[in-house]
Amino acid sequence: MLLTIQGERAYCYTGGKAFNPAQPTIVFLHGAQNDHSVWALQSRYFAHHGWNVLAPDLPGHGRSGGPALDTVEALAAWLLALLDAAGVVxxxxxxxxxxxxxxxxxxxxxxxxxxxxxxxxxTWPMKVSPALLETARTDVQTAIDMVNIWSHSSIAQKPSFPGPGFFAMGGARRLKQHIAARNGQQVFYTDFSACNAYANGEAAAASVRCPALFIFGRRDMMTPPKSTRLLTSTIAHGQVVQVDSGHELMAEQPDAVLDALFGFASTSI
Structure with a gap:
């Protein structure tokens, strides 16, 4: 699905199904230097089990036009504009x-x-080390390699990768390289800077009243479990699920993530 948001083209993957306004909608939001494809299994399952799916490429990422936005607040406003454009209340x-x-x-x-x-x-604060920020600004390939190593729990999951025929670390590396080649070398730096500067996390968490779910990787080195306590204590009604993975939990434990997400989505409010 192609939409026009704030004067720029925005691409949304719909999970292989036509958008149906009569169904509930879920929006999948990717992380830094990524695109909608990181949600491949989860988005398709939801789309084929009674949900509308919007998995956008954020501005300046993947197939979406415009520059990468440099604050979390601007990205949230863009997301709400996307819901308007798609007719989602x-x-x-x-x-x-x-x-x-x-x-x-x-x-x-x-x-x-x-x-x-x-x-x-x-996690919040989602601070990025000065060394990684500077590397993302000056040497994007080295930054990609650093993050790729830190984001996975091992080179190859044991006894085998959950998606036979795929290599989690290699796939993540190539996606980040693709984003850099297609959308410019500064996307990673812009994304990291936005995360690093976001100051409204605690206030935003305190305002949450809807049902909430946290899914964490037990071996996550990028946002380690011990760093999540402020968020989980502030959104005290949130359910916490841990899976045996690093930061790339949708790739390393796709079924466990899907089970947690779909179970949470399916419970009555």
Whole structure:
């Protein structure tokens, strides 16, 4: 699905199904230097089991035009504009890493529009080390390699990768390289800067009243479990699920993530 948001083209993957306004809607939000494809399994399952799916490429990422937006607040406003353009009044939001901050801020800006909130690989503050920020600005390939190593729990999941024929680390590396080649070298730096500067996380979390779900990777080095306590204590009614993975939990444990998300989405409010 192609939409026009704030004067720029925005691409949304719909999970292989036509958009049906009569069905509930879930929006999947990707993280830094990624696109909609990181939600491949989860988005298709929801789309084929009674849900509208919007898995957008954020501005300046993948097939969406315009520059990458440099604040979480601007990205949340863009998301709400996307819902308007798609004719969606209310939706469940699921965000990974940077996408989780966007979902959280959107729920703060327009709480009446968010039915449920799922935050994956999330933390606040989401600080980025000065060394990684500078590397993302000056040497994007090295930054990609650094993040790719830190985002996975191992080189190859044991006894085998959950998606036979695919290599999680190699696929993640190539996607980030593709984003850099297609959308410019500064996307990673812009994304990291937005995460690093976001200051409204605690206030946004305190405003959450809708059902909430946290999904964390037990071996996540990018947003380690111990760093998540402020969010989980502030959204005290949130359900917490841990899966055996690093930060790339949708790739390393796709079925466990899907089970948690779909079970959460299917419970009555």
């Amino acid at each position: 209310r939706a469940m939001l699921a965000g990974h890493s940077m996408g989780s901050l966007i979902a959280l801020e959107a729920a703060c800006q327009a709480p009446e529009r968010v039915t449920r909130l799922a935050l994956l690989g999330s």
